[in-house]
Amino acid sequence: MSYDGKKVLVVDDSSVMRQIIKKNLKELGFADISDAEDGAQGLKKLGEVPYDLVVSDWNMPKMTGIEFLKAVRADGGMKGTNFIMVTSEADKAKIVEAVEAGVSQYIVKPFNANQLEEKIKAIFK
Amino acid sequence: MTATKVNEKEMPGVITNCVKDSVSSIFNTIFGVVPDYCGDDETKDIGDGVVGIISFVGDSSWILMLALPKTSAETLAEKFCGFKVEYDSPDMGDVIGELANVMAGDIVARMGVEGVKVAMSLPTVLRGNNVEPFMPKGLPDKKMHYTMLGKDLMVKVAVAKPSDQLMGATPGT
Numbered sequence: 174m175s176y177d178g179k180k181v182l183v184v185d186d187s188s189v190m191r192q193i194i195k196k197n198l199k200e201l202g203f204a205d206i207s208d209a210e211d212g213a214q215g216l217k218k219l220g221e222v223p224y225d226l227v228v229s230d231w232n233m234p235k236m237t238g239i240e241f242l243k244a245v246r247a248d249g250g251m252k253g254t255n256f257i258m259v260t261s262e263a264d265k266a267k268i269v270e271a272v273e274a275g276v277s278q279y280i281v282k283p284f285n286a287n288q289l290e291e292k293i294k295a296i297f298k
Numbered sequence: 299m300t301a302t303k304v305n306e307k308e309m310p311g312v313i314t315n316c317v318k319d320s321v322s323s324i325f326n327t328i329f330g331v332v333p334d335y336c337g338d339d340e341t342k343d344i345g346d347g348v349v350g351i352i353s354f355v356g357d358s359s360w361i362l363m364l365a366l367p368k369t370s371a372e373t374l375a376e377k378f379c380g381f382k383v384e385y386d387s388p389d390m391g392d393v394i395g396e397l398a399n400v401m402a403g404d405i406v407a408r409m410g411v412e413g414v415k416v417a418m419s420l421p422t423v424l425r426g427n428n429v430e431p432f433m434p435k436g437l438p439d440k441k442m443h444y445t446m447l448g449k450d451l452m453v454k455v456a457v458a459k460p461s462d463q464l465m466g467a468t469p470g471t
Contacts, residue, residue: 189379189392196380232399232420261403264410282400283328 174294176202180222183208184215184229184241185259194228194259197286201293212241219251226296228289231260231267239274246275255296259284309440309455313360316408317401317455318442324401325446329377333444333451340441343428344452347371348390350398350423351431353458354406356416361431362405363454364398370449377447395421433458 181203185191191208198206207224209215213236215229227245231238238258246252257278258271271279278292318335326332347367354360366374368385375383375393383389402418409416424431433439439456 187392187396189383189389190396192381193379232418234420261400263403263407265407266410282396282403283324 174202174297176293176297178205179203179225179297180205181207181226181228182215182218182224184210184212184227184233184238186210186230186233190230190259194289197289198228200286201290212236212238212244215241216244219245219254220248223251224254226255226257226293228257228259231258231262231271239270242271242274242276257289257292257296259289307438309360309438309457310358312409312412312414313358313455314440314442316405316412317362317453319408320401320404321442321444321453324397324404328397328400329374329446331446333446336443336445338440338442340439342441342443342452344450346427347429348385348394348423348425349429350394350421352398352402352421353419354402354416355419357414358409358416359459360455360457361433362398362402363430363452363456364394364401365429365452365454366394367450370451373447373449374451391423391425395423398423430454 181198183191183194183206195206195208207218209218211233215227229238229241238260242256242258245254245256255277257280258276259280259282261282263281268279277296280288280292322332344365344367347365348371350364352362371390371394372385375390378393378397383393398421406416406418433456437457439454442453444451
């Protein structure tokens with residue numbers, strides 16, 4: 174599967190996690206990858222340019238991943254954006270909350286590149 | 299939720315068991331090795347190192363500390379990231395915070411299965427010599443020591459509220 178030309182936004186307050194996720198995405202063939210440190214910054218970037226995919230952490234300061242997701246889904250211009258939540262929150266209630274908020278895919282940390290690829294394939298199949 | 303009687307001198311078993319299971323599971327998933335449990339030793343410290351701290355509130359109020367001596371932190375950070383992470387860099391704080399965060403998420407899920415509903419904080423990361431947060435006097439804590447890949451690591455759990463508020467408070471608060 175080719176991801177040529179697809180724009181991805183990685184949102185995580187951890188610089189290391191952003192680096193790891195971007196490295197995984199590059200290995201999968203994504204070339205156009207931007208990043209943001211929290212949901213508020215992510216929302217700003219999404220408002221400037223359309224993205225094909227957002228990969229976001231849940232636990233972040235300022236604006237959490239779930240608040241970010243809800244804001245994206247509530248915005249007419251960006252509500253169709255594919256959204257993967259990457260989080261340590263393995264609690265069932267959290268997963269249900271994310272699904273109800275309209276998450277496209279959900280990955281529980283720790284995860285590997287193969288698991289990320291499976292989720293992305295499911296979105297772009 | 300599970301009603302758990304708390305002994306003033308001991309950590310509730312549901313907490314220590316969930317933490318031990320999480321250490322085995324999470325470190326095995328990330329590093330491909332189950333850490334060897336070396337027992338509890340309240341007197342043993344980690345020396346110069348990095349500590350990731352997460353607070354839990356809800357049906358129980360307590361903290362989790364993941365403490366790695368300097369050489370352990372350097373080794374595990376490189377394995378976690380796939381690239382070298384300088385001990386004094388902000389990235390080292392990110393890695394240890396992330397490890398504590400992933401463990402905490404797993405612990406929340408495990409405690410939920412046991413009927414104990416808790417929410418976790420964002421991680422706080424400290425660096426220094428035998429760094430530990432001040433805790434209320436007279437409340438139980440436990441230091442659990444491990445080795446993995448020839449490196450030491452310590453996990454400390456400590457109650458953050460008196461026993462009458464520790465377990466059995468309003469669920470989900």
